[in-house]
Amino acid sequence: xxxxxxxxxxxxxSGLRHVEAISAWDEAAMMPPGGGQxxxxxxxxxxxxxxxxxxxxxxGDWIAAAESSGGLEPWQRAxxxxxxxxxxxxxxxxxxxxxxxxxxxxxxxxxxxxxxxASDWQSFRPLLEAVVSLKREVAAALSSNLGLSxxxxxxxxxxxxxxxxxxxxxxxEIRAFLPGFIDRVVEKQSRETVLxxxxxxxxxxxxxxxxxxxxxxxxDFVHGRLxxxxxxxxxxxxxDVRITTRYDESDxxxxxxxxxxxxxHAKYEQNLPKSWLEQPVGAARGMSVHESQSLLQEMQVCRSxxxxxxxxxxxxxxxxEAFARNARAFSVDNLYRLAxxxxxxxxxxxxxxxxxxxxxxxxxxxxxxLIEGKLTVADIPEAWDAAMFSLLGLRTGDNHRDGCxxxxxxxxxxxxxxPTYTLGALTAAQLFRAMIESDGVREALAAGDFTPxxxxxxxxxxxxxxLFDTPELIGxxxxxxxxxxxxxxxxxxxxxxx
Amino acid sequence: xxxxxxxxxxxxxSGLRHVEAISAWDEAAMMPPGGGQxxxxxxxxxxxxxxxxxxxxxxGDWIAAAESSGGLEPWQRAxxxxxxxxxxxxxxxxxxxxxxxxxxxxxxxxxxxxxxxASDWQSFRPLLEAVVSLKREVAAALSSNLGLSxxxxxxxxxxxxxxxxxxxxxxxEIRAFLPGFIDRVVEKQSRETVLxxxxxxxxxxxxxxxxxxxxxxxxDFVHGRLxxxxxxxxxxxxxDVRITTRYDESDxxxxxxxxxxxxxHAKYEQNLPKSWLEQPVGAARGMSVHESQSLLQEMQVCRSxxxxxxxxxxxxxxxxEAFARNARAFSVDNLYRLAxxxxxxxxxxxxxxxxxxxxxxxxxxxxxxLIEGKLTVADIPEAWDAAMFSLLGLRTGDNHRDGCxxxxxxxxxxxxxxPTYTLGALTAAQLFRAMIESDGVREALAAGDFTPxxxxxxxxxxxxxxLFDTPELIGxxxxxxxxxxxxxxxxxxxxxxx
Numbered sequence: 001x002x003x004x005x006x007x008x009x010x011x012x013x014s015g016l017r018h019v020e021a022i023s024a025w026d027e028a029a030m031m032p033p034g035g036g037q038x039x040x041x042x043x044x045x046x047x048x049x050x051x052x053x054x055x056x057x058x059x060g061d062w063i064a065a066a067e068s069s070g071g072l073e074p075w076q077r078a079x080x081x082x083x084x085x086x087x088x089x090x091x092x093x094x095x096x097x098x099x100x101x102x103x104x105x106x107x108x109x110x111x112x113x114x115x116x117x118a119s120d121w122q123s124f125r126p127l128l129e130a131v132v133s134l135k136r137e138v139a140a141a142l143s144s145n146l147g148l149s150x151x152x153x154x155x156x157x158x159x160x161x162x163x164x165x166x167x168x169x170x171x172x173e174i175r176a177f178l179p180g181f182i183d184r185v186v187e188k189q190s191r192e193t194v195l196x197x198x199x200x201x202x203x204x205x206x207x208x209x210x211x212x213x214x215x216x217x218x219x220d221f222v223h224g225r226l227x228x229x230x231x232x233x234x235x236x237x238x239x240d241v242r243i244t245t246r247y248d249e250s251d252x253x254x255x256x257x258x259x260x261x262x263x264x265h266a267k268y269e270q271n272l273p274k275s276w277l278e279q280p281v282g283a284a285r286g287m288s289v290h291e292s293q294s295l296l297q298e299m300q301v302c303r304s305x306x307x308x309x310x311x312x313x314x315x316x317x318x319x320x321e322a323f324a325r326n327a328r329a330f331s332v333d334n335l336y337r338l339a340x341x342x343x344x345x346x347x348x349x350x351x352x353x354x355x356x357x358x359x360x361x362x363x364x365x366x367x368x369x370l371i372e373g374k375l376t377v378a379d380i381p382e383a384w385d386a387a388m389f390s391l392l393g394l395r396t397g398d399n400h401r402d403g404c405x406x407x408x409x410x411x412x413x414x415x416x417x418x419p420t421y422t423l424g425a426l427t428a429a430q431l432f433r434a435m436i437e438s439d440g441v442r443e444a445l446a447a448g449d450f451t452p453x454x455x456x457x458x459x460x461x462x463x464x465x466x467l468f469d470t471p472e473l474i475g476x477x478x479x480x481x482x483x484x485x486x487x488x489x490x491x492x493x494x495x496x497x498x
Numbered sequence: 499x500x501x502x503x504x505x506x507x508x509x510x511x512s513g514l515r516h517v518e519a520i521s522a523w524d525e526a527a528m529m530p531p532g533g534g535q536x537x538x539x540x541x542x543x544x545x546x547x548x549x550x551x552x553x554x555x556x557x558g559d560w561i562a563a564a565e566s567s568g569g570l571e572p573w574q575r576a577x578x579x580x581x582x583x584x585x586x587x588x589x590x591x592x593x594x595x596x597x598x599x600x601x602x603x604x605x606x607x608x609x610x611x612x613x614x615x616a617s618d619w620q621s622f623r624p625l626l627e628a629v630v631s632l633k634r635e636v637a638a639a640l641s642s643n644l645g646l647s648x649x650x651x652x653x654x655x656x657x658x659x660x661x662x663x664x665x666x667x668x669x670x671e672i673r674a675f676l677p678g679f680i681d682r683v684v685e686k687q688s689r690e691t692v693l694x695x696x697x698x699x700x701x702x703x704x705x706x707x708x709x710x711x712x713x714x715x716x717x718d719f720v721h722g723r724l725x726x727x728x729x730x731x732x733x734x735x736x737x738d739v740r741i742t743t744r745y746d747e748s749d750x751x752x753x754x755x756x757x758x759x760x761x762x763h764a765k766y767e768q769n770l771p772k773s774w775l776e777q778p779v780g781a782a783r784g785m786s787v788h789e790s791q792s793l794l795q796e797m798q799v800c801r802s803x804x805x806x807x808x809x810x811x812x813x814x815x816x817x818x819e820a821f822a823r824n825a826r827a828f829s830v831d832n833l834y835r836l837a838x839x840x841x842x843x844x845x846x847x848x849x850x851x852x853x854x855x856x857x858x859x860x861x862x863x864x865x866x867x868l869i870e871g872k873l874t875v876a877d878i879p880e881a882w883d884a885a886m887f888s889l890l891g892l893r894t895g896d897n898h899r900d901g902c903x904x905x906x907x908x909x910x911x912x913x914x915x916x917p918t919y920t921l922g923a924l925t926a927a928q929l930f931r932a933m934i935e936s937d938g939v940r941e942a943l944a945a946g947d948f949t950p951x952x953x954x955x956x957x958x959x960x961x962x963x964x965l966f967d968t969p970e971l972i973g974x975x976x977x978x979x980x981x982x983x984x985x986x987x988x989x990x991x992x993x994x995x996x
Contacts, residue, residue: 012543026520045513278539
């Protein structure tokens with residue numbers, strides 16, 4: 001009875017989260033500018049109501065009764081575990097702190113939009129200090145209730161069970177491997193000629209091409225759609241997944257690879273276990289597994305020579321004028337060189353797969369020290385400059401805009417999120433290696449047939465929802481705990497093979 | 499204090515209604531087909547929650563305390579009246595009845611979509627009987643709480659304070675006037691030559707033309723947008739109004755006039771009193787005033803010769819090929835004849851402004867008798883056929899698809915809504931007459947300047963929200979109670995002038 005009450009209660013919460021997700025997508029993809037203020041109020045009200053439902057005092061009693069009653073099926077036990085997890089997290093933080101954080105983060109994010117282009121660190125600093133100070137309070141409150149370190153209790157919000165000592169060990173291997181590896185790749189690529197396809201590439205044609213490739217790799221248009229927004233993302237709900245992109249008429253590959261990235265996220269959502277969709281156990285496992293699905297699609301599959309071979313005739317069909325102007329820029333060889341260029345640069349979101357982990361390691365180290373109180377906000381620029389130099393050989397100096405002010409995560413209070421990007425890259429490489437060793441997948445991929453790949457991912461990842469924790473999911477799918485080896489071998493094969 | 503609590507409570511409800519409105523718009527305009535089931539569940543959950551908020555027992559106490567405490571400003575007293583109205587309505591109906599009705603109406607509406615094309619009255623009848631039987635229960639429950647007749651208590655849900663005896667008196671005048679009037683118009687028009695502009699009229703060009711005209715008449719694109727849906731409507735929220743249309747590539751006027759109709763609704767929403775938007779007193783007055791705004795825009799303004807003169811160069815710009823094929827079909831004279839054709843036909847939604855009220859009177863009489871128990875569902879086809887013959891000289895016979903099964907309203911449980919369409923037409927004519935007698939409006943309209951018109955409507959209608967009841971709003975704006983005279987004179991001037 002108590003367990004049934006929990007399922008019913010969560011079904012209700014799932015309905016509210018559904019309209020929250022659609023309204024948030026709408027805000028980014030559809031809303032006219034004048035709708036913003038009322039939308040923010042409406043979403044705040046709705047989120048307050050969801051928080052109220054999540055912390056309903058009856059939930060605690062139901063959980064206790066369900067835990068002691070037995071007789072649950074395995075998926076129900078996993079569901080109970082997830083429900084308890086959310087309840088513990090939500091009830092750890094006093095409402096006062098929830099509201100104060102929300103307010104400080106809104107202020108700092110809104111100010112950041114103006115101050116970043118001006119590179120104005122001095123004005124931004126006090127706002128970030130307010131965010132960090134409240135975030136430390138949140139972390140302390142969570143920490144004492146969850147029995148995790150303060151930083152890990154923030155990580156746990158994005159990556160359930162995530163352990164920063166484990167991350168640090170993996171990142172140490174990355175720190176040891178990447179700088180020398182990047183040197184060798186940059187040196188090798190300096191001897192190659194790359195032709196830039198010359199636009200314009202009309203938005204409508206880019207959209208057509210994106211839709212064709214989405215269809216090809218298995219996006220389900222009965223349960224989703226593609227639109228535009230300023231920042232690409234994957235939103236909506238599993239029965240109705242909304243992905244977005246942005247178009248640059250002078251560069252079609254950027255949007256195209258972005259669309260493939262979001263399609264990876266979307267296929268995960270669209271293939272979550274149907275019968276558990278309204279329960280926490282039916283949700284995607286966590287941000288590192290989610291990111292592994294987008295990176296597996298974009299980096300492992302779509303930037304491969306085999307995929308570009310499949311893509312090339314469609315690209316020609318999409319842009320006949322550009323092709324006529326310079327056919328050689330559209331050769332598979334050249335498209336491949338474009339898709340795999342490695343360059344040390346300041347901006348994370350523009351980074352290639354080889355330099356990207358350096359950006360993440362840097363942020364992980366700084367934000368962990370910040371939450372632990374070992375670093376103050378005032379120390380960030382110096383720490384940033386030092387880490388950029390040691391990881392990528394670049395000096396940020398006073399260029400805060402392209403340095404510590406470049407990301408929205410910290411002004412928005414998202415501490416503990418960054419590591420999941422690189423955990424996702426490691427997971428993607430390890431899953432991909434296990435997958436292509438499975439019967440027929442490699443041959444099918446080479447022939448542009450994505451059915452066996454999708455079947456493997458569905459069996460091993462998508463259909464599992466949150467049944468297992470992340471290490472168990474990865475262990476079952478790949479036969480090994482998460483490591484750096486598959487990722488490093490992938491990089492060497494792609495970037496250093498003669 | 500109690501009144502302040504009510505305002506705060508309603509602000510919260512307004513936030514929930516905001517996400518409800520956006521999610522409902524999304525369902526009609528954006529949602530892929532596979533998203534429907536989960537969306538229906540999510541919206542049901544949200545609506546259940548809104549009902550819970552509206553019937554919160556504290557609300558009754560707050561209302562009683564606020565009523566006896568005094569010291570409120572006039573707009574606050576009006577707000578209190580509206581809050582009380584909603585509370586009385588919502589608490590009249592037991593939750594069991596709300597849920598049973600919702601289920602019966604969903605079933606009957608879904609079945610109707612299949613059964614209407616098949617003209618299958620026999621299968622549809624029991625479903626409609628279930629809806630009507632529950633609706634009679636709802637009406638009885640409301641009636642005893644509100645002190646209104648059962649039918650009027652349903653009307654009151656769409657048209658607050660609406661009185662069906664008053665409607666019946668107006669409709670009797672319409673019944674006396676229209677049949678003879680339509681005879682004369684049809685006879686007159688039979689001697690005119692009308693050319694059909696020949697398409698195709700590409701959707702993108704139609705959309706361009708619609709957007710240009712929306713801009714011209716004062717739609718605010720900072721607070722709204724235009725999209726497509728199967729059934730055109732005006733949705734969203736006042737700060738973010740979403741109108742939709744559907745396009746027919748062989749007929750550009752249908753979508754265009756539809757867009758102008760929805761723009762009329764939209765301008766009302768966009769110009770509701772800003773500072774009261776989160777309170778019931780800030781909402782549009784009711785469905786008859788709302789419909790008056792769309793009909794004033796579409797029928798009074800946009801189907802006038804003056805407007806077509808403004809529109810004509812834009813139409814030529816939108817469809818240069820069609821214009822080149824047959825320039826005479828695009829002359830202002832011909833466009834005017836197209837926009838004012840009168841034809842007796844079976845389908846309400848395709849009717850012109852002269853025959854439209856006949857369709858409404860018929861439905862009003864039947865649905866009123868149904869709710870009063872003077873007619874059974876089994877009697878509907880015969881009653882329909884008889885009324886169609888007496889009002890429009892047409893025999894429906896067994897053509898239920900184009901007869902009593904043509905509208906979604908009854909299967910969806912919307913009894914009491916139909917009269918507001920014709921009340922809206924009367925109101926539009928009366929407002930228009932008062933407006934063009936105001937300084938400079940007539941001359942400005944003739945010159946394609948809609949600023950004075952919009953200023954008049956804003957002063958007299960839009961900015962008033964729900965401050966006054968409908969009769970007082972109309973009396974203040976036009977100096978007279980609602981009647982048929984302005985509407986009849988408008989029809990005579992437009993359709994019978996030599």
